[in-house]
Amino acid sequence: MIVSSQKKQKYGQFKKLGVDFEYLLNFYKFPPLEDITIEEFETFALDRLQVLKAIEGAILRNKTEEQIRGHINQISDEFLPLRSNDGKQRYDLQAERRKDHISHFILRLAYCRNSQKKQKYGQFKKLGVDFEYLLNFYKFPPLEDITIEEFETFALDRLQVLKAIEGAILRNKTEEQIRGHINQISDEFLPLRSNDGKQRYDLQAERRKDHISHFILRLAYCRNEELRQWFLRYECILFKIRFTNEKKEDRDAFLRDENIIWPQLSSTEKESMKKELNLSQEYWKDPIFVVEFENALELVSRRAVYLKDGKAYVPAHEQITLVLSEFRKRLEEALLLASKAFPKLDDERILPLLNNINKQYLGKNFMGKNVVEGKVTADDVDELVGHFPLCMQNLHKNLRTSKHLKHYGRRQYNLFLKGIGLTIEEALIFWRKSFSMIDDSKFQREYAYNIRHNYGIEGRRKDYAPLGCMSIITNNQPGPSENHGCPFRHFSEENMKATLIDNGIRNTDQINNIITLVRDKHYQIACTKFYEITRNLEDLNEDKPVVETIQHPNQYYEASTKLTKSKKKK
Amino acid sequence: MSLQSENDAQTSLMEEIEEMEEIVETEELEDIEDTEKNTKEELEADFWRNPSRTILQAGHESQDFIPDTSELLRFFYTKLFPYKIYAEWLNYSKEIDKKFINREFSFQLSNEAVIRHLSFNNPDELKAEIVKQCPLKIDIGAVYSAKPKDKRSLRPSAYKPVEKELVFDIDLTDYDDIRTCYKGGDICLKCWQFMTVAIKILDVALREDFGFKHLLWIYSGRRGVHCWICDERARKLNNDERKAIVSYLEVIKGGAQQHKKVYLYKNMHSSLKRSLVIIEDYFEQIVLEDQDVLKDEQNWTKVLNCIPDEGLRKELNKKWLQLPLKPSIDKWHDLKSEISHYKNKKNQWRLDSSISEIMFQYLYPRLDDKVTTQINHLLKSPFCVHPKTERVCVPISPDNCENFDPLKVPTLTTLYRQLNETNNTASDKSGTKRIHHEYEKCSLKSYMKYFENFVEGIMKEIREKNREASEMSMEF
Ligand code: SF4
Numbered sequence A: 001m002i003v004s005s006q007k008k009q010k011y012g013q014f015k016k017l018g019v020d021f022e023y024l025l026n027f028y029k030f031p032p033l034e035d036i037t038i039e040e041f042e043t044f045a046l047d048r049l050q051v052l053k054a055i056e057g058a059i060l061r062n063k064t065e066e067q068i069r070g071h072i073n074q075i076s077d078e079f080l081p082l083r084s085n086d087g088k089q090r091y092d093l094q095a096e097r098r099k100d101h102i103s104h105f106i107l108r109l110a111y112c113r114n115s116q117k118k119q120k121y122g123q124f125k126k127l128g129v130d131f132e133y134l135l136n137f138y139k140f141p142p143l144e145d146i147t148i149e150e151f152e153t154f155a156l157d158r159l160q161v162l163k164a165i166e167g168a169i170l171r172n173k174t175e176e177q178i179r180g181h182i183n184q185i186s187d188e189f190l191p192l193r194s195n196d197g198k199q200r201y202d203l204q205a206e207r208r209k210d211h212i213s214h215f216i217l218r219l220a221y222c223r224n225e226e227l228r229q230w231f232l233r234y235e236c237i238l239f240k241i242r243f244t245n246e247k248k249e250d251r252d253a254f255l256r257d258e259n260i261i262w263p264q265l266s267s268t269e270k271e272s273m274k275k276e277l278n279l280s281q282e283y284w285k286d287p288i289f290v291v292e293f294e295n296a297l298e299l300v301s302r303r304a305v306y307l308k309d310g311k312a313y314v315p316a317h318e319q320i321t322l323v324l325s326e327f328r329k330r331l332e333e334a335l336l337l338a339s340k341a342f343p344k345l346d347d348e349r350i351l352p353l354l355n356n357i358n359k360q361y362l363g364k365n366f367m368g369k370n371v372v373e374g375k376v377t378a379d380d381v382d383e384l385v386g387h388f389p390l391c392m393q394n395l396h397k398n399l400r401t402s403k404h405l406k407h408y409g410r411r412q413y414n415l416f417l418k419g420i421g422l423t424i425e426e427a428l429i430f431w432r433k434s435f436s437m438i439d440d441s442k443f444q445r446e447y448a449y450n451i452r453h454n455y456g457i458e459g460r461r462k463d464y465a466p467l468g469c470m471s472i473i474t475n476n477q478p479g480p481s482e483n484h485g486c487p488f489r490h491f492s493e494e495n496m497k498a499t500l501i502d503n504g505i506r507n508t509d510q511i512n513n514i515i516t517l518v519r520d521k522h523y524q525i526a527c528t529k530f531y532e533i534t535r536n537l538e539d540l541n542e543d544k545p546v547v548e549t550i551q552h553p554n555q556y557y558e559a560s561t562k563l564t565k566s567k568k569k570k
Numbered sequence B: 001m002s003l004q005s006e007n008d009a010q011t012s013l014m015e016e017i018e019e020m021e022e023i024v025e026t027e028e029l030e031d032i033e034d035t036e037k038n039t040k041e042e043l044e045a046d047f048w049r050n051p052s053r054t055i056l057q058a059g060h061e062s063q064d065f066i067p068d069t070s071e072l073l074r075f076f077y078t079k080l081f082p083y084k085i086y087a088e089w090l091n092y093s094k095e096i097d098k099k100f101i102n103r104e105f106s107f108q109l110s111n112e113a114v115i116r117h118l119s120f121n122n123p124d125e126l127k128a129e130i131v132k133q134c135p136l137k138i139d140i141g142a143v144y145s146a147k148p149k150d151k152r153s154l155r156p157s158a159y160k161p162v163e164k165e166l167v168f169d170i171d172l173t174d175y176d177d178i179r180t181c182y183k184g185g186d187i188c189l190k191c192w193q194f195m196t197v198a199i200k201i202l203d204v205a206l207r208e209d210f211g212f213k214h215l216l217w218i219y220s221g222r223r224g225v226h227c228w229i230c231d232e233r234a235r236k237l238n239n240d241e242r243k244a245i246v247s248y249l250e251v252i253k254g255g256a257q258q259h260k261k262v263y264l265y266k267n268m269h270s271s272l273k274r275s276l277v278i279i280e281d282y283f284e285q286i287v288l289e290d291q292d293v294l295k296d297e298q299n300w301t302k303v304l305n306c307i308p309d310e311g312l313r314k315e316l317n318k319k320w321l322q323l324p325l326k327p328s329i330d331k332w333h334d335l336k337s338e339i340s341h342y343k344n345k346k347n348q349w350r351l352d353s354s355i356s357e358i359m360f361q362y363l364y365p366r367l368d369d370k371v372t373t374q375i376n377h378l379l380k381s382p383f384c385v386h387p388k389t390e391r392v393c394v395p396i397s398p399d400n401c402e403n404f405d406p407l408k409v410p411t412l413t414t415l416y417r418q419l420n421e422t423n424n425t426a427s428d429k430s431g432t433k434r435i436h437h438e439y440e441k442c443s444l445k446s447y448m449k450y451f452e453n454f455v456e457g458i459m460k461e462i463r464e465k466n467r468e469a470s471e472m473s474m475e476f
């Protein structure tokens, strides 16, 4: 499936079916997609090696280019023949080119490993020590073997930490508090200690876990812009926390090894700019880095750095922003690269795992299949509305007043109802009753089909999952007379305020709190706050998020119904 | 878990990604259209549907024949619009290439009709279309990775904004809460001084701090100014970088409900210190004399609200109520001396700095950040004609901006007269002087010369760069 979609895209331009390699020449852009036998693997690689070694030999013997070419053509014909198109022998040509292609990639793999290890890890002074510092820019993917168990637990443990950061920010904590909290969570799930001259083995294991888990999540979260932004944001904060924790010598040494150095102002230059630099005494002795202003955006936006002619003069105590901007830039690029590579990732063991991991973020799919609590009937809906998130309450209210909903509203609401356990039969009853102004034949003709379609009974017969918040918030912006979407995203500010008040929130601090979140585009966090406030859960517990961030309207519903049940029990 | 369902998940994910990309794209555009539909624009466009057009007729003893506005526009676009340099500017080279061809234009044809995503293969095509359509307003957008006119047929990922001048938009409407002279639509030379200070402050900050050299300041035709920064580095900035620049330059924060809009830090940034020096030069004249902002209780309360101490506010208020006719300058001296003699050691620093904060609040430029931070945002083109005032959007020289008088900017009618007159006299004594372009015969001339020089400055730098580059490659 994946392979074929790739083929369609990448090789789609080839005119003749079954012809994959149109030319003798190949830039080896795409790794081979077909199966290779173990024998092929070995012989192909060795054959190509023969040719490359012959070239090496020829050059060593100082042959002219002419001579080298002649010699290599001969060797090639023997080990790795590759002929031009001549209108005939199509099959042979393809086989030759396939061999050329595959052997290139095997050697690429073989040679990248070794030389990479040698070059990149070459600087490590102590044998057997792979991770010299706690800090890591995650430049190279892990090379060692990983077990499937490790794969999953490492990834989920790191996810715990990133989610804890998200939660702490949601609680409006100060940077100091966030750091304290995250250090605690990290110790539990993803401990990572500084060098202290002892415990070498443990440190290595910790760092290995850090390294591997980062790469797994990178892969799991590279797949769309939304996921990438999420991952990027919290990885950057995690890195910042660690960087701040780390000892200065180790920080500096790490940066030196990563070759992250910036030009510094000489002391005479510094003296001559003294007034403009405007530094307090305590920082005067420290170096000042000179970078292009584009590399110090965070400082530029806070007006926390002196600018002259497009250069930013960054004092040493603000170094973290430069490091972070570098970290972010690299990770951003890496994620994009990974997203392009993702469709090629065709490992039937890994793919399901990855899907599973990023669902931890996207949430369950709430297909309504595993609703245990017995079914919900059409008549129950009115009673349950109190458990619905605002988006669904809004649709319900409008359905009741205008006895109608437009297409996207119907879809959003119908799928949600499916998720809370309405069967298709009940759903049809529900909609039939609700559209009371519409006669039966029109209902059957125009609406019943779509309702059944949502349940996978018509058309493509795909059982559609209820929409998650991300999709409700970003897709199909509602028009003037439409009611779908997310109130936090699509209501005007006044309207939002009125809605909050309608829902019994009278405390201005609480209202402002939600409005600020909305202004900063944290719609789901605002929704989570709304949930907490309306259920009196706010700040019961200082440190742990009371409720997980709402990712899905059905998650909201489940949380709310569960809460009521647990209260009843008490 | 079957492989099939995984694959399904995969494809639907890919679909969703594609769908999302599409949405994001259109959403951005909608946003822009929203901001364009603000009331001032609507009002102006309404004007065109009103046949009486009182403004145009007033002030002219209509002895000689003045054609109606659409005729005048056609006259302007045929005879006066500087197509050649204009195209050279947008193309950043004499040979037309992608920078021109993939540039988005938008024409406003009437109140309702705005055509977006226009693009032209060469300057002649642009000219032909402008003359044909006679747009009320021309907007310039970004350079895209493909031709904007092909947008519909392109995948969203193949159509991305690549570069655009860094632009700023400052409008007197944003000063309405502080200007006391005639409010509403119109402006006078007094309140125009807010723009003068805005230009002074921003121009030096953009040049000295960010190192930009090619800043084109343009009168927006009515109540504001635009700035087009044309350096290559500025054109290549992404949205985040644009945002950071705006936030660096922005001092005035908070909406109408917020009285005090400026908070300074103890250790003032050198860029703000420099701005403060400029503000101090103008504050007395513009704010205290011309605007007379302490003239009555309603106005001085606004100023007093910026002082973070209730006792002081009351005291000053009492004092001024006793002598309400005292000139603003004297009241300002009261304010300063009260603050410096006030015995509140805990709060002293905040009080002291509130003096500068008030000065910033009244004179520091107020930016419309959306225009600046989004690379694909449209902005009205230089040398458009403002539909209501009929004034041409001409360049303003920042070095000389204190002498710029928006009310003296040529209108369509004056230009029409001037051209007719010179044509009549020129036919008498022909051949004395060679005229290259019609605009040399009218009061647009000096503005056009300025624009020519500006574009020549950019071209010169580009030529030098190219020469250096080719010399470099020769060495190898
Ligand atoms: S955040 Fe999600 S659940 Fe909450 S209102 Fe918006 S879409 Fe509904």
Ligand SMILES: [Zn+2]
Pocket: B181, B182, B186, B187, B188, B189, B190, B191, B192
């Ligand atoms: Zn005025």
